[in-house]
Amino acid sequence: MISFDAAQASYAEHVQPLPSEPLPTAAASGRVLRADAVAAVDLPRFDQSAMDGYAIRHQDAPGRLPLQGRAEAGGAAPVLEPGSCVRILTGAPLPAGADTVVPQEQVESDARHVRFVDGAQPGRHIRKRAEEVAAGQRIAEAGQRLSPGGVAALCAAGVASVEVTRLPRVTVLVTGDEVVPAGQPLSDSATPDANGPLITAWLRAAGVAELQTVAVADTRQAVDRALAEALDQSDLVITSGGASVGDRDFIPEAADAAGLIRHFWKVAQKPGKPLLFASRGPQVLLALPGNPASVHLGLQLHLRSILARLAGDASPALPWQWGRLDARPTLKGDRPLFARARAHHDPAQPPRLDLLPGQGSHRLGNLLSANALVRLEPDDTGPWAAYLPI
Ligand SMILES: Nc1nc2c(c(=O)[nH]1)N[C@H]1C(S)=C(S)[C@@H](COP(=O)(O)OP(=O)(O)OC[C@H]3O[C@@H](n4cnc5c(N)ncnc54)[C@H](O)[C@@H]3O)O[C@H]1N2
Numbered sequence: 054m055i056s057f058d059a060a061q062a063s064y065a066e067h068v069q070p071l072p073s074e075p076l077p078t079a080a081a082s083g084r085v086l087r088a089d090a091v092a093a094v095d096l097p098r099f100d101q102s103a104m105d106g107y108a109i110r111h112q113d114a115p116g117r118l119p120l121q122g123r124a125e126a127g128g129a130a131p132v133l134e135p136g137s138c139v140r141i142l143t144g145a146p147l148p149a150g151a152d153t154v155v156p157q158e159q160v161e162s163d164a165r166h167v168r169f170v171d172g173a174q175p176g177r178h179i180r181k182r183a184e185e186v187a188a189g190q191r192i193a194e195a196g197q198r199l200s201p202g203g204v205a206a207l208c209a210a211g212v213a214s215v216e217v218t219r220l221p222r223v224t225v226l227v228t229g230d231e232v233v234p235a236g237q238p239l240s241d242s243a244t245p246d247a248n249g250p251l252i253t254a255w256l257r258a259a260g261v262a263e264l265q266t267v268a269v270a271d272t273r274q275a276v277d278r279a280l281a282e283a284l285d286q287s288d289l290v291i292t293s294g295g296a297s298v299g300d301r302d303f304i305p306e307a308a309d310a311a312g313l314i315r316h317f318w319k320v321a322q323k324p325g326k327p328l329l330f331a332s333r334g335p336q337v338l339l340a341l342p343g344n345p346a347s348v349h350l351g352l353q354l355h356l357r358s359i360l361a362r363l364a365g366d367a368s369p370a371l372p373w374q375w376g377r378l379d380a381r382p383t384l385k386g387d388r389p390l391f392a393r394a395r396a397h398h399d400p401a402q403p404p405r406l407d408l409l410p411g412q413g414s415h416r417l418g419n420l421l422s423a424n425a426l427v428r429l430e431p432d433d434t435g436p437w438a439a440y441l442p443i
């Protein structure tokens with residue numbers, strides 16, 4: 054059995070980034086860059102107005118100036134004759150000869166003339182060419198995950214396509230003869246499938262597109278065959294159930310038979326101890342114990358790290374935060390408990406963590422209200438605890 058932190062270190066060591074692919078920038082939100090991105094154009098592209106108003110030569114104000122022409126965004130600007138002014142709109146190119154823009158609120162105007170009352174400040178309300186970024190400048194780095202805002206920043210700088218890590222192809226094997234898919238008739242001894250839908254929904258939310266889920270019978274032969282087929286088609290295989298030491302728990306042996314190398318089996322954590330991590334070249338197996346809360350923890354704390362490593366994310370650490378417990382429970386045993394909790398946010402104080410009832414690994418009901426997993430170490434004291442938003 055290894056510690057939770059050692060398990061995380063094992064992912065860093067054994068999970069390699071998948072190959073990269075080019076993608077239109079506009080479609081790359083959520084993806085990880087594998088090459089630096091370089092601005093294709095100056096930003097702004099040309100000297101331009103930041104306000105709706107009038108372009109002048111600073112030395113011509115104050116005074117009453119004839120209005121000669123108009124500059125609009127997307128059009129060409131007229132030349133500014135000395136002693137005159139040009140109507141200009143936000144984003145329009147600055148007329149040659151102009152050095153200042155005066156907002157319309159600060160002038161008196163009729164159809165032909167504009168009176169500039171105060172002395173205008175030279176250079177005001179002008180966005181200078183390339184003041185934000187110059188063409189050829191590096192604006193994003195390999196390993197960065199693109200947010201919608203990041204996508205917009207790249208598009209603004211004329212970056213039409215980016216090199217990103219391709220998405221993993223994932224197969225989910227749901228074992229358990231007692232497990233019945235949703236909507237099918239239930240015998241008295243049947244268990245409605247919770248883990249299959251949990252894993253599938255979680256992967257979809259994490260951006261995985263190529264995903265298949267297969268129900269597998271509890272025989273060694275069926276598990277062997279399903280795992281071999283999954284490895285033929287996938288970068289990542291996730292299994293539910295059959296990971297412990299029972300008579301019908303075949304996943305660890307089947308992993309060996311498939312030529313996977315076990316990096317660890319069993320993690321000092323509660324729930325979800327009999328978790329297996331193995332790999333074969335670039336392919337990864339994460340075998341999760343069947344109890345649904347163990348699967349949930351396996352996704353939030355283990356699969357999340359594995360996906361970050363597969364994506365080549367330069368910041369793969371789990372985003373732990375700190376909150377205050379009303380009361381710290383006494384733990385049984387020496388494994389840390391990752392407890393489902395409700396974090397209450399109040400802008401005036403640190404988050405308050407309410408541990409929810411029903412922490413048994415066979416119980417899922419509190420996931421209907423949980424928004425955090427709180428890490429409770431047996432030796433910890435005091436009210437502060439790390440938690441992961443979920
Ligand atoms: N002698 C030992 N027994 C057990 C140990 C141990 O170390 N020694 N570990 C326990 C722990 S901890 C866990 S967790 C479970 C995990 O075992 P498995 O991975 O083999 O899981 P299963 O036995 O297949 O299933 C456990 C439980 O979960 C239900 N289940 C399974 N799949 C689904 C599904 N898709 N949807 C809903 N529920 C599911 C299944 O019916 C069982 O009730 O082993 C302990 N035993």
Ligand code: MOO
Pocket residue numbers: 322323324325326327342344346347414415
């Ligand atoms: O560690 Mo198991 O997941 O508690 O039931």
